[in-house]
Amino acid sequence: MRIVPVISPEQIALCASLAETIWREFYTPIIGEAQVAYMLRAFQSAGAMTEQIQNGYRYSFLYDGETAVGYCATVPEDDALKVSKLYVLKTVRGKGGGHLMLEHCEAEAKARGLKRLVLTVNRHNPSVAFYEREGFTNAGPLVQEIGGGYVMDDYVMVRPLA
Numbered sequence: 001m002r003i004v005p006v007i008s009p010e011q012i013a014l015c016a017s018l019a020e021t022i023w024r025e026f027y028t029p030i031i032g033e034a035q036v037a038y039m040l041r042a043f044q045s046a047g048a049m050t051e052q053i054q055n056g057y058r059y060s061f062l063y064d065g066e067t068a069v070g071y072c073a074t075v076p077e078d079d080a081l082k083v084s085k086l087y088v089l090k091t092v093r094g095k096g097g098g099h100l101m102l103e104h105c106e107a108e109a110k111a112r113g114l115k116r117l118v119l120t121v122n123r124h125n126p127s128v129a130f131y132e133r134e135g136f137t138n139a140g141p142l143v144q145e146i147g148g149g150y151v152m153d154d155y156v157m158v159r160p161l162a
Helices: 009-031 031-041 046-054 097-111 128-134
Strands: 001-006 056-065 069-075 079-088 118-124 137-147 150-160
Touching: 001 009, 001 097, 009 031, 009 056, 009 079, 009 118, 031 137, 031 150, 046 056, 046 069, 046 137, 069 097, 079 097, 097 118, 097 137, 097 150, 118 128, 128 137, 128 150
Parallel strands: 079 118
Antiparallel strands: 001 056, 056 069, 069 079, 118 150, 137 150
């Protein structure tokens, strides 16, 4: 598996398509179809991703051979690198792709002189255990309104960098 930067409009469109697949399959049972549809439009569409990239986010694909099987997005936030997105297709979960993307995020944070990784994860997401195995600690709950009458009910996870 390898990490490839998302740069071109074609790559952004592919990333949005990958988001659609992953989010509908993974998040519908957790937050419901209506909120998934809203969040895909608001935060994971090609237009939203393009705007995020213009505002300092870095998107990267996870490739398995010639196929994009996941993606992550990061943005500096104070003394941390926020892992804004980290998603992998169901068919490759548990095969080291998430770990590889976190290593990529850590290398980016260190190159920027940042001191920690931070992320938010839905409280009911089974990935909380994955992040704990990856050295993140739960810094507490965070409930945020995201528009459309929806909220994100998350934990803030933090991992200091050596």
